[in-house]
Amino acid sequence: MVPLRVDLSLPLRSFDVELELDVGAETVALVGPSGAGKTSVLRAIAGLARPASGTIACGGDVWFDSAQRIDRRPDQRSIGYVFQEYALFPHLNVAQNVTFGGGRADRLLWRLRIEHLAEARPSELSGGERQRVALARALARNPRVLLLDEPMAALDPHTRGSVRAELHDLLRELALPALLVTHDFEDAAALADRVGVLVDGRLRQLGKPADLLGSPADPFVARLAGANVLSGVAAPASNGLTAVLLDAGPTVYAADEAAGRTEVVVYPWDVSLARAAPDDSALNHVKDEIVSITPLGNRARVRLRTLTAEITTASADRLGLAPGEPVVASFKATQARLLPRG
Amino acid sequence: MRAAFAALLAVACAVALAFLLLPVAAIFLRVPPGDLLGALGNDVTRDALLVSLKTSAIAHVSVLLVGTPAAYLLARRRFRGRGLVLTLVELPLVLPPAVAGIALFAAFGRAGLLGGQLDALGVQIPFTQAAVVLAVAFVESPFYFRGAIAAFETVDGSLLDAARTLGASPARVFARVALPLAAGGLGAASALALARGLGEFGATIIFAGSLQGVTQTLPLAIYAQFEQDFDTALAISALFIVVGAVLLVALKLYPWFRFASIFRSRFAPSTSS
Numbered sequence: 001m002v003p004l005r006v007d008l009s010l011p012l013r014s015f016d017v018e019l020e021l022d023v024g025a026e027t028v029a030l031v032g033p034s035g036a037g038k039t040s041v042l043r044a045i046a047g048l049a050r051p052a053s054g055t056i057a058c059g060g061d062v063w064f065d066s067a068q069r070i071d072r073r074p075d076q077r078s079i080g081y082v083f084q085e086y087a088l089f090p091h092l093n094v095a096q097n098v099t100f101g102g103g104r105a106d107r108l109l110w111r112l113r114i115e116h117l118a119e120a121r122p123s124e125l126s127g128g129e130r131q132r133v134a135l136a137r138a139l140a141r142n143p144r145v146l147l148l149d150e151p152m153a154a155l156d157p158h159t160r161g162s163v164r165a166e167l168h169d170l171l172r173e174l175a176l177p178a179l180l181v182t183h184d185f186e187d188a189a190a191l192a193d194r195v196g197v198l199v200d201g202r203l204r205q206l207g208k209p210a211d212l213l214g215s216p217a218d219p220f221v222a223r224l225a226g227a228n229v230l231s232g233v234a235a236p237a238s239n240g241l242t243a244v245l246l247d248a249g250p251t252v253y254a255a256d257e258a259a260g261r262t263e264v265v266v267y268p269w270d271v272s273l274a275r276a277a278p279d280d281s282a283l284n285h286v287k288d289e290i291v292s293i294t295p296l297g298n299r300a301r302v303r304l305r306t307l308t309a310e311i312t313t314a315s316a317d318r319l320g321l322a323p324g325e326p327v328v329a330s331f332k333a334t335q336a337r338l339l340p341r342g
Numbered sequence: 343m344r345a346a347f348a349a350l351l352a353v354a355c356a357v358a359l360a361f362l363l364l365p366v367a368a369i370f371l372r373v374p375p376g377d378l379l380g381a382l383g384n385d386v387t388r389d390a391l392l393v394s395l396k397t398s399a400i401a402h403v404s405v406l407l408v409g410t411p412a413a414y415l416l417a418r419r420r421f422r423g424r425g426l427v428l429t430l431v432e433l434p435l436v437l438p439p440a441v442a443g444i445a446l447f448a449a450f451g452r453a454g455l456l457g458g459q460l461d462a463l464g465v466q467i468p469f470t471q472a473a474v475v476l477a478v479a480f481v482e483s484p485f486y487f488r489g490a491i492a493a494f495e496t497v498d499g500s501l502l503d504a505a506r507t508l509g510a511s512p513a514r515v516f517a518r519v520a521l522p523l524a525a526g527g528l529g530a531a532s533a534l535a536l537a538r539g540l541g542e543f544g545a546t547i548i549f550a551g552s553l554q555g556v557t558q559t560l561p562l563a564i565y566a567q568f569e570q571d572f573d574t575a576l577a578i579s580a581l582f583i584v585v586g587a588v589l590l591v592a593l594k595l596y597p598w599f600r601f602a603s604i605f606r607s608r609f610a611p612s613t614s615s
Contacts, residue, residue: 043503048503074503075507083503087503090501091522100505100508100518137504141508
């Protein structure tokens, strides 16, 4: 029996959410732009919003079934819900927040390493601490399903990495069906076993993070996963590859087969930069100009006119890159995936 | 030019302050404080004080008991005609109190809308203490209602949702989350409504009359004493000013009280599990 089965139709202001999703003892992330209906899905599962039709079942328990006119109240569904911005009760301290729904706080506070904060007010906590209190509160009643709405969004960039690693470990350890919603593909890929891309209420693609990266269903998914998506016209080339004349000017080669209007998908971390075209195995060398350089920890995002490359800051420093300067961007034909125009 | 404008602002401010404070100060300057206290001891004042306290207390508690859950509903639910309901509720705010008195007559008087039914039950309302209670409640309730709706609207809806997912029934969500978080605004609205109710005059004198010991509240006693014993009128007025000042200061100090309670719970010995 599937731990959580969702099949619902939920009318929103400008579109309907239509979603069919089974979640086993795993973490599934719904990722998509804001306004895609992600939070509405969580609210429907928790009983805070009523779908127009469909079923929501947890194990053998039916929480919602429009055909049988079953609609259990939120307090009658076994849900742990971590709200966006965490929604901690400001007038209660940490221990009172965690035990609001009953149960004991001490073991959970200890497990999440916040036992020293039991008497603190939410307003006195850091973002990471608030997230842990919200998790402890959501878990205090031993829920059968865990819902997380943008659990990373309220964190500052420098605590993000460590908080994400801890949340990942906690989710593995709980082995609960967990549905997580985020607009950040990187968070989704790092936290979830499977990732679903939700756009305008529809699931565009659902799969392991590596599958979404390796074979995105459409240009939108590729762009969401962080790829460069370059438009052009494809034609078979004499070397057995496909040549794509990019709208931006240069021609690039790809190992995939395609003809006519197409999109070339290249991940920034597959692009290397050099001062002059190197004599290497990469077939694609695009002469370009640096628009901006954004450091991301030990990596740097280098935006060029046609595409974006992600290299180590060490390399960027060694090359002495600066905006306005010419560079050559290189990537292999096997790293250029072709998608029909979407 | 700039200096002249600055001077104009300062003068306007001084005139406004003087205009507002001079009459208030005059009450205390006209009669020595000892005589004021003495005047509060006479029968008329004592009776009026008792009537005022009793009717205001009953009216205010009723307004709080009915108004708080009603305001919660209107603040949290979105339904067709909500705007109309909110506007209608505020209508008594802009009515002259005399109109409120006539309206109450038209509803609860002998020849009024419910007069027949009340008569059949043997109940007569006009010119009784019940009439005072009705008049006070009618006039003060919009003040409380309006403030209470605003207070509940400022409570973050996701906190109420969170409580729901933590197994709390709607009644528990109200008691444990909405009520404590709206407490500041509810307290302020309650104080304003109480002050308005204590000062109620026009609707009361029309609907309840001014019978000493029965329907004569403190404001009505001021009016009754105005021509007979001006010092007593002054003394009651002074009492009002003191009560009003205490209410105002309490309202201004409220954030500080809140802070103090957080401070206490933060450093108090642990009581949680």
